[in-house]
Amino acid sequence: HIAIPGFVYGGLIASLVDCHAMGTAAAAALADQPPGAEAPRFVTASLKVDYLRPTPLGPLLELRGRVVDLTGRKAVVAVTVTVDGVITARGEVVAVRMPDDWQPAA
Secondary structure, eight states, X not given: OBSSTTBXXXXXXXXXXXXXXXXXXXXHHHTXXXXXXXXXXXXXXXXXXXEOSOOBSSSOEXXXXXXXXXXXXXXXXXXXXXXXXXXXXXXXXXXXXXXXXXXXXX
């Protein structure tokens, strides 16, 4: 998780952005479902991350996701990574909702 001592590896930041975006998309889609419904599953169609400054290792990382567009099966989610009030990275993820009857192969 470290490329340069003292800083978080960029690939890990991209993974955090991607994971947080999937959760944000699922939560937004779940809001339209009846109480007790299972959260829908999303997969990544595209992932873009802008690294604005080095992200220090050690302090708490805060991720915030916001759904920019939710149309049909597609959700566009904007995510920021913040450390001590400073945005160190921002991402945009296009997530696609899997069909409700989809199941992975056994």
